[in-house]
Amino acid sequence: MTRIIPSLWYAEKADEAAAFYAALLPDSRVDSVTSLPADSPSGPAGSVKVVSFTLLGRPFMAMSAGPFERFNHAISFMIECDGQEEVDRLWDALSEGGEVEQCGWLRDRYGVSWQIVPKALGEMMMDPDRTKAARVAQAMMTMVKLDVAELKRAYHGA
Known part of the structure; x- marks a missing residue:
């Protein structure tokens, strides 16, 4: 195969x-x-x-x-996490000695780019209610490491 x-x-x-x-x-x-x-x-x-x-x-x-020298940073590995505990664990480990970026992105100490993303983010972003999805996207844009509770608050308009 x-x-x-x-x-x-x-x-x-x-x-x-x-x-x-x-x-x-x-x-x-x-x-x-x-x-x-x-x-x-x-x-x-x-x-x-x-x-x-x-x-x-x-x-x-x-x-x-x-x-x-011509390494392409356009490629990253996204890990969908079940919850904040997993986001925190992977974020802390992979970002140690590396560089953190906005919206859940980081480059580890070896130069590899990762996206550490809660599974709930995708579910909220795909909601047919585009107003809810827009609030989530706007909240995400203010974050470095993604915060599930804050994303859910934005989703519910709180």
């Missing part, structure tokens, strides 16, 4: 990043870490590592292969 596997490029520490993500998310693990041999054109023996790992049951690949 044909499938798509997200591949991440890191200047260094791809194996550390994969282990970090796998420890945070259920049904996740590092499947293998392989160092390229000495005759690799990409660098000295052991300097380039290829990591296969699974996040939330889906396959990923990562590679530590030195700086890549």
Whole structure:
């Protein structure tokens, strides 16, 4: 069967990043870490590592292969969380040593962009009552880490 596997490029520490993500998310693990041999054109023996790992049951690949100046930040991984406790846990862990941005976005210490979003946000934003959805969107635009209680207050017009 044909499938798509997200591949991440890191200047260094791809194996550390994969282990970090796998420890945070259920049904996740590092499947293998392989160092390229000495005759690799990409660098000295052991300097380039290829990591296969699974996040939330889906396959990923990562590679530590030195700086890549043209890295595209247009790609991010969104995690839908069941509630505020999960938002807080993932936000705190992934933002440590990284950079936080507006509306639930952050870039972790490895340079990967994430969106930490409560599942309720999508449900409220898709409400046929566009006035409610607009209030939620407006509230979200004022937040860095998303606050489920505040989003619900905006939804209900409180």
